[in-house]
Amino acid sequence: MSLDVRRASVGKIQNSYRTFPLVAITIFRNTIFEKLFNGSTMDPASQTHCVLLLDLPPSALGGIDLLSFTTTPRFRGVKNLPPGLHFVFAASDSSLSVRHGAWFYVSPGSGPPQVFVKKWDPATEDLLAETNQSEVMRWRANMGEIWKDSLTPYRQTVSSTDSTEDDDTVEESTDWSALTSRIGPTLLTRITGLNPDHWSLTSASSASQDLETIPGLELSNSVLYPEKELHFLPVDLKRTWREGATGRERTEAAQDRSWALGDLIEHHCRGEAPREREQEIIGELQFSFLMVLTLNNNSCLEQWKRLLTLLFTCREAVKERTQLFIELLKVLRLQLSHCSDIEAGMFDMNEQGGGFLRPVLRKFRKAFDDLDGKRKVDLVEEFDELQDFLRDTYGWELDESFVKRGMLELEDGERVEMDVNGADEDDESGEYAPQIVDLTPEQLKELEQNGESLASEEEDDAELDEMDTRY
Numbered sequence: 001m002s003l004d005v006r007r008a009s010v011g012k013i014q015n016s017y018r019t020f021p022l023v024a025i026t027i028f029r030n031t032i033f034e035k036l037f038n039g040s041t042m043d044p045a046s047q048t049h050c051v052l053l054l055d056l057p058p059s060a061l062g063g064i065d066l067l068s069f070t071t072t073p074r075f076r077g078v079k080n081l082p083p084g085l086h087f088v089f090a091a092s093d094s095s096l097s098v099r100h101g102a103w104f105y106v107s108p109g110s111g112p113p114q115v116f117v118k119k120w121d122p123a124t125e126d127l128l129a130e131t132n133q134s135e136v137m138r139w140r141a142n143m144g145e146i147w148k149d150s151l152t153p154y155r156q157t158v159s160s161t162d163s164t165e166d167d168d169t170v171e172e173s174t175d176w177s178a179l180t181s182r183i184g185p186t187l188l189t190r191i192t193g194l195n196p197d198h199w200s201l202t203s204a205s206s207a208s209q210d211l212e213t214i215p216g217l218e219l220s221n222s223v224l225y226p227e228k229e230l231h232f233l234p235v236d237l238k239r240t241w242r243e244g245a246t247g248r249e250r251t252e253a254a255q256d257r258s259w260a261l262g263d264l265i266e267h268h269c270r271g272e273a274p275r276e277r278e279q280e281i282i283g284e285l286q287f288s289f290l291m292v293l294t295l296n297n298n299s300c301l302e303q304w305k306r307l308l309t310l311l312f313t314c315r316e317a318v319k320e321r322t323q324l325f326i327e328l329l330k331v332l333r334l335q336l337s338h339c340s341d342i343e344a345g346m347f348d349m350n351e352q353g354g355g356f357l358r359p360v361l362r363k364f365r366k367a368f369d370d371l372d373g374k375r376k377v378d379l380v381e382e383f384d385e386l387q388d389f390l391r392d393t394y395g396w397e398l399d400e401s402f403v404k405r406g407m408l409e410l411e412d413g414e415r416v417e418m419d420v421n422g423a424d425e426d427d428e429s430g431e432y433a434p435q436i437v438d439l440t441p442e443q444l445k446e447l448e449q450n451g452e453s454l455a456s457e458e459e460d461d462a463e464l465d466e467m468d469t470r471y
């Protein structure tokens with residue numbers, strides 16, 4: 001008894017996130033036998049884990065994990081879900097309308113098939129979990145009615161061999177597991193609130209950090225759905241030193257953000273073990289990336305950028321947490337391999353200069369100078385793979401094989417010549433970027449002779465404040 005699943009348009013599927021993805025799934029019966037069996041009670045043994053997406057308007061956008069599609073009137077959900085974490089999302093149509101999604105977790109093991117029931121509320125245009133247990137029981141009991149014709153098998157790619165009969169092939173994407181490897185219940189609950197199996201958010205969910213920076217956000221359509229606040233790790237690139245730090249400590253913490261990273265890991269991540277807390281940083285990076293990819297949410301994009309900027313401007317931490325950074329480089333490479341198709345601008349990769357990422361990566365490369373031994377070898381290897389990928393895909397050069405020199409004008413008008421490799425980086429990494437130049441001993445001396453004792457520790461507070469405005 002096969003289910004014939006056809007797509008009206010598959011041309012765009014590889015680029016499913018570039019324009020709004022359009023894969024029409026047309027499900028229809030193709031044999032007389034299916035007509036006979038349709039509606040009969042199904043053999044429970046043939047049932048698999050599934051998620052129902054009910055009450056969607058006609059031609060809605062539906063999606064699960066990395067695949068999205070336009071639904072047909074008959075569509076009721078997705079079956080054959082592999083165990084693990086999944087993300088379903090929907091929107092009233094496949095244009096620019098606000099998307100709603102929810103994370104849920106299919107437990108492994110040999111228990112009975114799990115059924116997740118989500119329904120579209122037309123009044124609020126929101127995707128809700130069905131909380132009425134009698135409703136859930138009713139859907140469970142009547143699964144046979146919709147199983148064949150209205151549930152589409154889980155898949156992550158569209159293969160051309162679709163017409164092969166009978167096996168409802170599960171094409172598992174290993175990428176999805178890799179892209180979610182560090183996302184877990186603790187993280188989802190921290191960010192979206194305690195709502196197991198329906199950790200939800202929408203395109204327009206915002207983080208408090210962004211309320212000032214995204215124009216028009218506070219005016220958004222929050223009458224229908226009061227916006228849910230996302231509880232991201234509080235990355236503040238403008239203050240990366242401890243409370244009460246002054247002078248040199250601040251200056252150093254602005255150049256090497258390891259203190260700020262450590263503070264997030266120790267005081268804001270919720271994992272039990274230290275290693276778990278570190279991995280939560282990666283988890284949040286994965287979460288925010290996927291929420292940009294599937295929902296186009298801007299707050300998540302901002303958090304993704306903030307986290308990467310923070311991580312890649314650490315030096316000391318690279319020594320202490322080498323494993324974390326090796327994993328970071330791996331995860332980033334995989335993410336970047338998925339973002340090239342997203343609609344223009346979202347990830348800025350092809351922008352001249354590579355957006356925010358290229359300069360911070362270049363800077364990061366320099367942190368390896370302080371390392372030695374095996375961890376350096378491992379880190380360099382991972383970095384080189386990322387570098388090769390970026391060169392092949394985007395034509396980026398991260399190597400700095402030449403040293404640029406230029407004149408730097410000091411506050412009193414004095415001009416000194418120095419390396420300006422850092423200069424273009426700082427231009428590009430935005431308003432938070434510290435204006436840092438590495439002085440050679442000669443230059444330091446010269447500065448001191450000119451009465452500008454930048455490195456001196458006796459600066460008084462007035463001078464300090466002045467300095468801070470530059471960081």
Ligand SMILES: *[C@@H]1O[C@H](CO)[C@@H](O)[C@H](O)[C@H]1NC(C)=O
Nearest residue numbers: 131132133134135136137138
């Ligand atoms: C739950 O659903 C049943 C029908 O399936 C209905 O009779 C009942 O009123 C619902 N309960 C609530 C609290 O909505």
Ligand SMILES: CC(=O)N[C@H]1CO[C@H](CO)[C@@H](O)[C@@H]1O
Nearest residue numbers: 098203204205296297298299
């Ligand atoms: C497509 C879409 O709805 N994008 C929204 C993502 O979230 C930001 C704010 O966080 C909104 O401004 C966008 O409209």
